[in-house]
Amino acid sequence: xxxxxKSPFALSPRxxxxxxxxxxxxxxxxxxxxxxxxxxxxxASLGELTQPVYGHDSASDIDHDLTRNALKxxxxxxxxxxxxxxxxxxxxxxxxxxxxxxxxxNAAGRYVHRTDQHDAPLDPNFLGAGRTLTxxxxxxxxxxxxxxxxPWGNHHNxxxxxxxHFSLFGLHFASRLVTQMYFPGDPLLExxxxxxxxxxxxxxxxxxxxxxxxxxxxxxxxYEFDIVLRGARATPMQGQP
Amino acid sequence: xxxxxxxxxxxxxxFFAYGLVPRQYGYxxxxxxxxxxxxxxxxxxxxxxxxQVFDGNNETIGDALIxxxxxxxxxxxxxxxxxxxxxxxxxFGRVGTGTLPGNAYEFRTVxxxxxxxxxxxxxxxxxxxxxxxxxxxxxxxxxxxxAANARDPVLDSVAPERRPTLIAQRIDEAGGVTYRFxxxxxGDHETVFFDV
Numbered sequence: 177x178x179x180x181x182k183s184p185f186a187l188s189p190r191x192x193x194x195x196x197x198x199x200x201x202x203x204x205x206x207x208x209x210x211x212x213x214x215x216x217x218x219x220a221s222l223g224e225l226t227q228p229v230y231g232h233d234s235a236s237d238i239d240h241d242l243t244r245n246a247l248k249x250x251x252x253x254x255x256x257x258x259x260x261x262x263x264x265x266x267x268x269x270x271x272x273x274x275x276x277x278x279x280x281x282n283a284a285g286r287y288v289h290r291t292d293q294h295d296a297p298l299d300p301n302f303l304g305a306g307r308t309l310t311x312x313x314x315x316x317x318x319x320x321x322x323x324x325x326x327p328w329g330n331h332h333n334x335x336x337x338x339x340x341h342f343s344l345f346g347l348h349f350a351s352r353l354v355t356q357m358y359f360p361g362d363p364l365l366e367x368x369x370x371x372x373x374x375x376x377x378x379x380x381x382x383x384x385x386x387x388x389x390x391x392x393x394x395x396x397x398x399y400e401f402d403i404v405l406r407g408a409r410a411t412p413m414q415g416q417p
Numbered sequence: 418x419x420x421x422x423x424x425x426x427x428x429x430x431x432f433f434a435y436g437l438v439p440r441q442y443g444y445x446x447x448x449x450x451x452x453x454x455x456x457x458x459x460x461x462x463x464x465x466x467x468x469q470v471f472d473g474n475n476e477t478i479g480d481a482l483i484x485x486x487x488x489x490x491x492x493x494x495x496x497x498x499x500x501x502x503x504x505x506x507x508x509f510g511r512v513g514t515g516t517l518p519g520n521a522y523e524f525r526t527v528x529x530x531x532x533x534x535x536x537x538x539x540x541x542x543x544x545x546x547x548x549x550x551x552x553x554x555x556x557x558x559x560x561x562x563x564a565a566n567a568r569d570p571v572l573d574s575v576a577p578e579r580r581p582t583l584i585a586q587r588i589d590e591a592g593g594v595t596y597r598f599x600x601x602x603x604g605d606h607e608t609v610f611f612d613v
Binding site: 190191194195196197198200203205206207208209210211212213215216217218219220222225226228229230231234245246264266268275277278279281287288289290291292303304305306307341343349350352353354355356370371373374375378379381382402403404405406 | 421422423424425426427428429430431432433434435436437439442444445446449450472473474476478480484486494495496497498500501507508509515534536541543545546547548549550551552553554556570571573574575579602603607608609610611612613
């Protein structure tokens, strides 16, 4: 078999300097769940293992618009926003035709998920989940409602900052990324152990920028959030399988 | 332009189900991926792959997301929706551990074959959950593939005492073949997780 180092499909390594540690005691749930052994380098290349196969019809015409994809008897309550950006690899190349899935709380800070016990109202016209595919330039675009902050049990008077969950594969199984996008100027960021677990100087990559260019007059504020995934380290030569 | 650094991971949190596995949990959204990777007419040995995820206190975890990627019985990964439509084999599955008794996960698939580069039959796994700030990768090998496992460079690179954490145990039942694979986040017999 091909050694991972020599594989023409090798991915750039996961940059652990940019990643949170597994164990971060201020985030209490990590204590019982974080692995304690060091990761074992995989003696095989996963670079040729692609993202899951899905069709271009995987996301319907309104799956990217969370203000329209779950309407029952009106419009969702809250501040309409546009969230857009590019999915790039760490060499700066766009990642086209890749699935971006998001989920989030409603404007009141309440998730549809049945185990969310926060005493805040559900919105009958807002599910809070969406998906889309990036275009040929790696760009994605969602229309949604700005999520509210909500309390959680991590410590006394703990509140999660406003955030949207993102799930992506990119072109490869090994470039999988699950992350959260935050909003600029949120005073809860400096108090949040999940955000703070990411190294200083790196964590600002998780904060979207306000964008007047993407703001729709009379309709919705725009936020821009680029996402950078691991990419192929070298372009496979033509004719290789 | 200057390439930017990799975006950091953040936990999947406890509330992913209605976004990532909505159909399994009964939410009003279609699921792109689910627990069934193969049709009854898909070539190969139909198997049930099941197990539980345990935390460091030996308690089962009911809000983990398990994603698997595997080759078909011939060791091939489907490359297009046309191929999937023809063979019935999707090569990828996704489930949460919150809907079955004991917080079990369960996939219906076929046993993968030896891949063209000679690796023993295996399934690649990504595990995400509340409390895990980055997802982890692991691999499932099969207890009835001793010869292939003995030649596999990945298994060979793992300390012998930890290798059993990567082997799914075959159980032959009247209803068919089950492989059981538990995942232990830490504590005794912590599952081997890979840097890929």
